[in-house]
Each structure stands twice: as structure tokens, then as C-alpha cells.
Amino acid sequence: MTTLLFRDDAYLKSCDAKVVGLNDRGGIVLDRTVFYATAGGQPGDTGTLTIDGRDIAIATTVYDEAKNVVHVPAAPVDNVAPGSPATATLDWANRYRNMRAHTMMHLLCAAVPHVVTGGAINEDGGRIDFDIPEGQISAKDELAAKINALIAEDHKVSFRWITDEQMAQNQHLIRTMSVKPPMGTGRVRLVMIGEGGKVDLQPCGGTHVRSTAEIGAITVAKIENKGKINRRIRLVFA
Numbered sequence: 487m488t489t490l491l492f493r494d495d496a497y498l499k500s501c502d503a504k505v506v507g508l509n510d511r512g513g514i515v516l517d518r519t520v521f522y523a524t525a526g527g528q529p530g531d532t533g534t535l536t537i538d539g540r541d542i543a544i545a546t547t548v549y550d551e552a553k554n555v556v557h558v559p560a561a562p563v564d565n566v567a568p569g570s571p572a573t574a575t576l577d578w579a580n581r582y583r584n585m586r587a588h589t590m591m592h593l594l595c596a597a598v599p600h601v602v603t604g605g606a607i608n609e610d611g612g613r614i615d616f617d618i619p620e621g622q623i624s625a626k627d628e629l630a631a632k633i634n635a636l637i638a639e640d641h642k643v644s645f646r647w648i649t650d651e652q653m654a655q656n657q658h659l660i661r662t663m664s665v666k667p668p669m670g671t672g673r674v675r676l677v678m679i680g681e682g683g684k685v686d687l688q689p690c691g692g693t694h695v696r697s698t699a700e701i702g703a704i705t706v707a708k709i710e711n712k713g714k715i716n717r718r719i720r721l722v723f724a
């Protein structure tokens with residue numbers, strides 16, 4: 487399995503690696519990478535792999551069935567020899583915006599204490615679907631003020647690792663019904679926002695900024711009804 491360097495340090499912009507090989511669809515697998523692969527509503531990274539002096543543009547990054555990270559070239563490539571040294575370089579502006587948007591979604595979770603049924607981030611922010619009982623939804627302005635206060639308070643984002651068994655015994659930490667916690671490797675990463683996770687605490691394999699002020703001010707763009715109790719809340723960078 488690919489070593490996921492972004493999991494220990496989301497601020498790494500590039501790394502040296504070795505080519506493991508091309509998969510049957512032309513995706514490039516390395517032994518280690520800084521590229522985040524599509525998961526949990528966060529898009530896969532874009533950037534460049536430099537192999538044998540050749541720059542290969544990477545359009546997106548995904549996981550294969552064996553949980554290897556697959557770098558998908560923007561145009562088909564061949565002659566990528568296993569064992570070749572490679573340098574993986576992120577499109578950092580794109581990734582950093584994703585980190586801000588993803589961390590923003592944690593604060594939305596913190597401000598709306600209801601069951602999460604889905605979510606995704608995109609270029610200007612992100613959205614989460616919640617099951618919110620009738621009459622318990624906040625007004626847009628009130629919700630934005632709550633989240634902007636959490637951003638301005640500049641809470642630290644930190645991590646703690648627990649075992650799969652501990653995760654299984656602490657199911658109450660799982661906020662979302664739609665994304666399984668990143669289990670299966672024997673350990674799960676808990677993301678804590680604020681001292682000891684007082685703002686938000688949940689298992690997450692995504693990439694985050696170091697403290698909430700980095701997100702910058704937000705606006706609640708839309709609160710939509712998607713069913714009897716399902717509400718889609720969309721935030722954008724202000």
C-alpha cells in the first residue's frame with residue numbers, strides 16, 4: 487500500500503518517491519505520495535509527477551481496490567518503468583483551498599449538531615446534508631455568525647490515533663452515515679479542533695489547515711430542503 491505522507495503532514499508540497507508501476511488504466515502508482523486521493527467528499531489532488539526528467543501532468547488522484555494511491559495523468563503516458571525515481575509536486579493553491587474548505591466543513595458539523603447524511607467540497611466552499619428535525623434549523627445569518635466566530639477564535643487543529651477496536655467502541659464519534667471512518671489499517675485518525683477536540687472531534691482521513699483562522703471568513707450561501715427532514719447547507723468563502 488502507498489505510504490500516505492499527507493496524513494502526517496498536510497503541508498508537504500512535494501516528495502521524492504519510486505515508481506511502483508502503471509495500473510491497467512494508465513494510472514501511476516508510487517511507493518509514497520503527498521497527493522490526496524478522492525475520498526470522503528474531498529476531491530483528489532492535481533499536480534505534476536517528474537519521472538526520468540519528464541513532467542507528467544496529473545488530472546486527479548484516486549484509490550485502487552488495494553488502497554494504493556493512483557495518480558491519473560491528464561494525457562496517456564507509457565514507458566514508466568517500475569523502480570524509476572519520481573518527484574511528486576502538488577498544485578498547492580488547489581490543495582490548500584481544499585484544506586480550507588474541508589476544515590470549514592468540520593466547523594459546519596460543529597455548529598449544526600445533527601446527523602450528517604452526505605457532503606462534498608468544491609472550488610468555492612462546500613456543503614453538508616443533515617437530518618434536522620422540524621423547527622430546529624438556524625437562520626442563515628445566525629449560523630454564519632456562529633461559524634465565523636469559531637474561525638476568528640483561531641482554534642488549533644490536531645490529531646490523535648486510536649486503534650480500530652477503540653473506534654468500534656466509540657461509534658458516537660462518527661458524525662456521518664455516508665462516509666465510513668478510515669478503518670482497516672489497524673488505526674484510525676481522530677481530528678480534534680480546539681483544546682482536546684472541544685469544538686469538533688471525529689475520525690477523518692482528510693487534509694486540514696493547522697488552525698481555524700486559516701479558513702478565512704465564510705458565508706452561508708444556501709439552506710435547501712432535500713426531503714422531509716433533510717437539509718443541504720452550503721457554505722462559501724466570503
Ligand SMILES: [Zn+2]
Nearest residue numbers: 677690691692
Ligand atoms: Zn476532516
